[in-house]
């Protein structure tokens with residue numbers, strides 16, 4: 001196995017959760033969402049450094065959680081307006097540019113260690129890879145007023161972590177900034193930068209907690 005760094009982005013507003021505060025602090029079972037996510041990495045010996053990207057207004061509460069749950073090796077930095085801006089702030093704080101860097105949503109608390117390790121192994125060969133799962137619904141596209149059905153065999157739902165060699169993803173972010181290009185994930189930046197990104201089959205349990213219904217599902221998952 002190879003050591004790696006992880007940048008965990010948690011500097012969103014959680015608007016779709018509509019909880020009146022950043023969803024990262026909502027409880028899933030006995031622990032806050034972000035603590036589940038952080039522990040997935042603090043418990044992994046291969047993880048050398050954790051950069052947690054947070055809102056300035058959440059910093060004190062985040063530090064409180066780090067003390068309360070005795071979470072080691074975490075560096076805290078402030079995020080930006082969009083997810084992509086927050087990731088870039090995280091990348092700037094990485095200590096060792098020679099390690100592969102994983103980028104993970106704070107809002108995905110159930111990532112599995114075996115999937116993380118498979119991803120890290122893949123980055124050693126391919127430089128850019130992400131966890132994803134085959135789409136299980138039939139997906140329709142409304143284009144110019146005409147409904148079309150996409151070929152499901154070619155569709156994958158992107159998850160995080162997404163992993164890269166450090167130089168590649170830093171340069172891809174800087175090119176995107178220069179071009180004013182914003183995407184909803186980091187793999188899209190590597191793709192637009194001309195790199196082949198490979199897929200590592202993830203787990204359907206690795207959900208992103210976005211809406212109140214997701215929070216209910218997550219609570220049922222930890223209580224099962």
Ligand SMILES: Nc1ccn([C@@H]2O[C@H](COP(=O)(O)OP(=O)(O)OP(=O)(O)O)[C@@H](O)[C@H]2O)c(=O)n1
Pocket residue numbers: 009010011012013014015016017023053079080081082083084086087105106107108208209210
């Ligand atoms: N400016 C931003 C926006 C998002 N994120 C993080 O990116 C992850 C994925 O984003 P999403 O689930 O969309 O979270 P929010 O942006 O918080 O939710 P919403 O879009 O509903 O406001 C989350 O862990 C979120 O905290 C971030 O660090 N900085």
Ligand SMILES: C[C@](O)(CO)[C@H](O)COP(=O)(O)O
Pocket residue numbers: 083105157158159160184185186208
């Ligand atoms: C990166 C991501 O988790 C891939 O599924 C997702 O795109 C981030 O969430 P957002 O709602 O698109 O900001």
